[in-house]
Amino acid sequence: MIKDSEKELEKKFQEKIDRGESIEPKDWMPERYRKQLIRMMGQHAHSEIVGMLPEGNWITRAPSLKRKAVLLAKVQDEAGHGLYIYSGTETLGISRDEMNSELLSGKAKYSSIFNYPTLSWADMGAIGWLVDGAAIINQTALAKCSYGPYARAMVRICKEENFHHKQGYEILATLMKGTEEQREMAQDAVNRFWWPSMMMFGPSDKNSPNSEELMRWKVKRFSNDELRQRFVDRTVPQAENIGIKIPDPALKWNEETRHYDFGEINWEEFYNVISGKGICNKERLQARNEAHDKGAWVREAALAYAKKQASQEFAA
Amino acid sequence: MNNEWPLWEVFTQKKSGLPFEHAGSLHAPDKEMALQNARDVYSRRNEATCIWVVETKNIVSSTPEDVGSFFEPSNDKIYRHPNFYKTPGAAFE
Ligand SMILES: [Fe+2]
Ligand SMILES: [Fe+2]
Numbered sequence: 331m332i333k334d335s336e337k338e339l340e341k342k343f344q345e346k347i348d349r350g351e352s353i354e355p356k357d358w359m360p361e362r363y364r365k366q367l368i369r370m371m372g373q374h375a376h377s378e379i380v381g382m383l384p385e386g387n388w389i390t391r392a393p394s395l396k397r398k399a400v401l402l403a404k405v406q407d408e409a410g411h412g413l414y415i416y417s418g419t420e421t422l423g424i425s426r427d428e429m430n431s432e433l434l435s436g437k438a439k440y441s442s443i444f445n446y447p448t449l450s451w452a453d454m455g456a457i458g459w460l461v462d463g464a465a466i467i468n469q470t471a472l473a474k475c476s477y478g479p480y481a482r483a484m485v486r487i488c489k490e491e492n493f494h495h496k497q498g499y500e501i502l503a504t505l506m507k508g509t510e511e512q513r514e515m516a517q518d519a520v521n522r523f524w525w526p527s528m529m530m531f532g533p534s535d536k537n538s539p540n541s542e543e544l545m546r547w548k549v550k551r552f553s554n555d556e557l558r559q560r561f562v563d564r565t566v567p568q569a570e571n572i573g574i575k576i577p578d579p580a581l582k583w584n585e586e587t588r589h590y591d592f593g594e595i596n597w598e599e600f601y602n603v604i605s606g607k608g609i610c611n612k613e614r615l616q617a618r619n620e621a622h623d624k625g626a627w628v629r630e631a632a633l634a635y636a637k638k639q640a641s642q643e644f645a646a
Numbered sequence: 647m648n649n650e651w652p653l654w655e656v657f658t659q660k661k662s663g664l665p666f667e668h669a670g671s672l673h674a675p676d677k678e679m680a681l682q683n684a685r686d687v688y689s690r691r692n693e694a695t696c697i698w699v700v701e702t703k704n705i706v707s708s709t710p711e712d713v714g715s716f717f718e719p720s721n722d723k724i725y726r727h728p729n730f731y732k733t734p735g736a737a738f739e
Pocket of ligand 1: 465
């Protein structure tokens with residue numbers, strides 16, 4: 331058999347993607363495709379894991395047993411999301427240990443949204459509604475991504491996100507029917523989380539250097555700005571429905587485009603938080619490192635036990 | 647580090663009578679914990695009524711490179727399909 335040249339392989343690879351077929355772990359793929367996916371999927375998995383921290387902050391102080399059970403279940407789902415995506419990423423040839431140490435050392439990035447603090451119970455509402463709402467839009471698009479294991483993980487995740495989204499909205503809706511103070515609390519949470527949620531879609535298209543390539547490879551199916559617009563269009567009527575105001579004076583329905591116009595994002599803040607200067611960057615990494623260090627003896631003990639069992643099984 | 651727990655593949659069956667489907671993978675030190683983790687990771691909402699776990703290193707897979715020659719033998723046996731046969735006038739559906 332004559333081996334195809336790199337160019338020939340790359341051509342076949344692109345044709346396969348153009349036909350709408352999936353790329354599976356053992357298929358040939360350009361090194362750059364592999365690298366980009368490892369980066370994207372790794373960041374995504376880390377975001378799920380770090381994302382448990384701001385919400386974990388309120389589990390012990392949830393206002394009722396029902397809300398506590400719901401929040402626990404949601405946070406557990408996020409752990410699951412992290413695990414689905416980590417194992418998907420491992421199929422590309424990076425080990426779990428490697429990804430883990432990249433997160434713990436601060437080398438790997440995760441979504442900037444999780445570097446904002448959760449100051450009140452209403453933040454649990456704002457996060458579920460806005461942050462998970464934005465995540466659903468991103469992830470629904472990724473469920474059609476060309477890399478099979480990533481797409482499959484997204485399908486699984488999307489099924490669970492609707493619960494996250496709705497429970498958050500319900501928290502805010504309940505607060506908005508409460509006292510003056512409760513309504514203020516809800517509005518304050520949305521004021522703080524609106525813009526960071528808008529930033530979750532990444533830099534605007536004109537400043538998104540990887541986008542063209544990722545679109546050609548069908549890793550990305552829609553541009554950052556398209557997805558952001560979709561989020562705004564979907565979210566504004568939900569806000570109006572419960573009397574929440576979106577903190578953007580430029581927000582306005584545009585009869586011509588049939589979309590909402592909105593104000594400019596503070597990109598300086600976005601790049602600051604990404605580069606580690608957000609309010610909670612340090613705290614989040616510290617919490618992850620602490621959990622990892624404190625869990626070390628459990629991991630070692632479980633492995634030692636498994637080895638002992640295996641050697642006894644062998645002897646018997 | 648480098649004391650990573652082994653990797654396992656998880657297969658779940660939605661309902662008895664249905665085939666098992668690959669759900670994903672996970673790390674676990676032994677088979678008991680692999681099964682428990684599989685339940686927590688891949689069946690938090692009754693997605694499974696039965697779970698298989700198998701260490702990834704024990705899975706044997708065909709490879710994309712030999713996909714042509716490996717599956718070739720079935721290509722020229724069109725007589726294995728019912729539409730190969732002419733059955734004038736008779737009702738078979
Ligand atoms: Fe998630
Ligand atoms: Fe979520």
